[in-house]
Amino acid sequence: MEEDAEKFKVSILVFLSKYEEQKTENAKLSPKSHIKLPDLPLSTFSSKFQEFENFKSQFMSVIGNNDSLNESQKLMYLKSALKNEAALIQSDQDNFDSLLKALENRYENKRAMVDIHIAGILSINKLHNENPTQIRPLIDTVRNRMRSLKNLKLESNSLSDAIILHVLNNKIDKESQRLFQLSLTTTQVPSLQDFLWFLDLRCIQLESVIKSDFAEKSIPIKNKSPSGVNNSRWKSFLTKDKNKRSTSGESNSNQGQKACVICNQFKKHYVYNCEMFLNHSPLERYELCKKHNICTNCLNFHPSKSCISKSRCQICSSFHNTKLHRDKTDVSIPSTAEGFTDTAPKVNSEQCFALRSTDNKNSKPMKYLLSTAVAYVNGMPVRIILDSASEINFISSDCAMSLGLKRNRIHSSVSGINGLAQDIKYETNAIISNKDNSFNESLKFMVVPKIPSVTPSCNLDISKLSLPKHIKLADPSFHKPAKISMLLGAQVFFKIIKADQIKINDSITL
Numbered sequence: 206m207e208e209d210a211e212k213f214k215v216s217i218l219v220f221l222s223k224y225e226e227q228k229t230e231n232a233k234l235s236p237k238s239h240i241k242l243p244d245l246p247l248s249t250f251s252s253k254f255q256e257f258e259n260f261k262s263q264f265m266s267v268i269g270n271n272d273s274l275n276e277s278q279k280l281m282y283l284k285s286a287l288k289n290e291a292a293l294i295q296s297d298q299d300n301f302d303s304l305l306k307a308l309e310n311r312y313e314n315k316r317a318m319v320d321i322h323i324a325g326i327l328s329i330n331k332l333h334n335e336n337p338t339q340i341r342p343l344i345d346t347v348r349n350r351m352r353s354l355k356n357l358k359l360e361s362n363s364l365s366d367a368i369i370l371h372v373l374n375n376k377i378d379k380e381s382q383r384l385f386q387l388s389l390t391t392t393q394v395p396s397l398q399d400f401l402w403f404l405d406l407r408c409i410q411l412e413s414v415i416k417s418d419f420a421e422k423s424i425p426i427k428n429k430s431p432s433g434v435n436n437s438r439w440k441s442f443l444t445k446d447k448n449k450r451s452t453s454g455e456s457n458s459n460q461g462q463k464a465c466v467i468c469n470q471f472k473k474h475y476v477y478n479c480e481m482f483l484n485h486s487p488l489e490r491y492e493l494c495k496k497h498n499i500c501t502n503c504l505n506f507h508p509s510k511s512c513i514s515k516s517r518c519q520i521c522s523s524f525h526n527t528k529l530h531r532d533k534t535d536v537s538i539p540s541t542a543e544g545f546t547d548t549a550p551k552v553n554s555e556q557c558f559a560l561r562s563t564d565n566k567n568s569k570p571m572k573y574l575l576s577t578a579v580a581y582v583n584g585m586p587v588r589i590i591l592d593s594a595s596e597i598n599f600i601s602s603d604c605a606m607s608l609g610l611k612r613n614r615i616h617s618s619v620s621g622i623n624g625l626a627q628d629i630k631y632e633t634n635a636i637i638s639n640k641d642n643s644f645n646e647s648l649k650f651m652v653v654p655k656i657p658s659v660t661p662s663c664n665l666d667i668s669k670l671s672l673p674k675h676i677k678l679a680d681p682s683f684h685k686p687a688k689i690s691m692l693l694g695a696q697v698f699f700k701i702i703k704a705d706q707i708k709i710n711d712s713i714t715l
Contacts, residue, residue: 247282250308252290255321255353257312260286261305269305276301315357322350322357326369332378335515337408337415340377344404347373351397366397373400380515381407414513466497476504477528483586484579486687487531494529501525520603527607575660578679578701580637580691582608587690588680589637590660591701595694600650604690605633612652619651629653637691639679646697656689 245267250260268274268282279301284292287308294311296303329346332339347369351361361369374382385403389395464470468481476482476499482490494501503514504526519527576591585608597619605612612631620626631652638645665684679701693701 247286249286249288250291251288252312254312254314254317257308258356261309269301280304318357319354319359322353325350327372329373329376331376332381335378335380335407335411337411340381340404340408340411343373343376344401344408347397347401361397363394363396367394370395370397370400373397377404467493477526480586483528484682484687486685487529489685491529491531501529504528519606527603530603574665574683576702577660577683577689579640579681580693581640581642582610582635582637587637588687589691589693590656590689591693591698593695593698595692596696598648598650598694598696599653599656599692600633600635601655601690602631602652603655605631605650605652608635610635617651627653637693637697644701646700648693648697650691656692660689661686 247267248260248263250256250264264283264286268279271279274282280299283301283304287294291308291312294304294307296307326347329343332343355361374385377385381404384407385400388403465474465476465479467476467479482493485493491501493499494504498506498508500507500509500512502509502512502524503516505512505514509524516526517523518525518530520530523530578589578591579586580589581587587604587608600610610633612633614630615632617629617632618626619629629651633650633652634647635650636645636647661684663686
């Protein structure tokens with residue numbers, strides 16, 4: 206019995222041993238062991254001081270501390286990783302340690318590194334809009350620079366936090382500055398970390414608003430009609446054209462698209478980019494907004510009173526869009542002159558001394574059609590007036606701002622009628638063109654607060670005019686009062702005016 210028991214015990218041990226061997230073999234043949242990982246690219250150094258420490262750390266981990274490589278191989282890898290100026294550095298001896306030491310002597314310059322990182326914080330661009338895509342890079346830049354300074358054994362303290370916070374607070378937009386001050390509950394100086402946490406939260410809030418706003422504009426809300434037919438109600442800058450129905454001859458590209466409520470064109474543009482909308486006067490734009498239930502502040506499709514946008518008019522800071530801004534003088538006055546309607550906007554004649562005059566002996570103002578046109582700057586239509594008697598070109602400050610033109614500070618003055626001089630503080634450059642870009646000209650403009658004219662002084666009834674069908678008007682809305690944003694002088698006047706003239710009647714010549 207004992208012998209049989211011993212044999213059984215041995216057979217069990219042999220079986221368990223074979224089982225463990227099979228288990229180990231299966232583990233070796235596991236699919237995971239055959240997965241080929243991608244090769245790690247060798248890091249390179251492009252001779253920038255701020256990149257050397259990171260390059261050195263990665264290179265030493267992969268190559269420098271690799272015992273399977275000899276000194277010659279390490280030297281070859283190091284030379285192949287150096288770019289630009291660093292590739293020209295010579296060492297005392299032609300070996301790996303000597304070249305690495307030469308690089309350390311050149312690029313481990315603590316003073317230069319500190320200057321670079323501090324300059325990186327101070328040179329952050331100022332933000333003008335409450336946009337998370339602009340705020341997040343600011344946060345990342347500051348944290349990266351501060352981490353790099355900490356790696357250089359420079360610890361931040363309450364004084365450095367206060368200085369950097371002051372710099373950054375002036376870099377963010379006005380609304381974020383205001384909200385940050387409101388978030389502080391004590392008179393103690395906040396830390397830099399508190400400020401960055403606030404900006405993180407600010408980005409999350411702005412992203413949530415943008416997402417919800419986008420969803421509200423673009424997601425159709427299905428409503429069941431009494432007849433059981435589904436109707437789609439869209440909240441969007443582009444809405445369905447209620448007056449047009451698709452036909453078999455309509456192009457496939459237009460089917461399923463929505464037409465602009467202003468111009469009824471199947472073009473992907475917002476209201477504030479609509480050419481027809483921009484060609485109207487501010488008063489007419491306001492009426493269009495009211496007609497189509499467009500918010501007069503952000504030009505979105507919701508009631509103005511429920512608008513959550515913090516943006517305001519860039520001219521007067523009132524609760525309306527800059528494109529709807531009207532001067533205080535733009536009020537209606539009665540007119541009995543033939544060919545004019547009763548809704549003429551009033552314009553102060555003293556402000557427009559250079560463009561329109563009034564005969565004191567006659568109660569009727571002298572009304573003339575001035576040479577106006579619609580030019581394009583950065584793809585945006587701008588109403589201009591042509592003045593062959595002006596030696597320079599002018600642009601209003603609000604127009605320059607809305608077009609995003611860079612202004613250069615100058616100290617100059619211009620003289621007008623009676624020798625009246627006006628100081629000019631800024632100038633800018635812009636390329637103007639016509640609609641089809643067959644004409645374009647790079648011009649320098651003097652920036653003035655405003656070009657004081659609305660022309661014509663009132664609406665003109667052109668229904669009785671026989672305008673030629675074969676010509677394209679430079680200003681299709683020449684008969685409607687509208688603000689002038691640019692004045693083009695003699696430099697370009699005769700390049701624009703063509704030789705041919707078409708006489709419409711005794712008072713109008715095209």
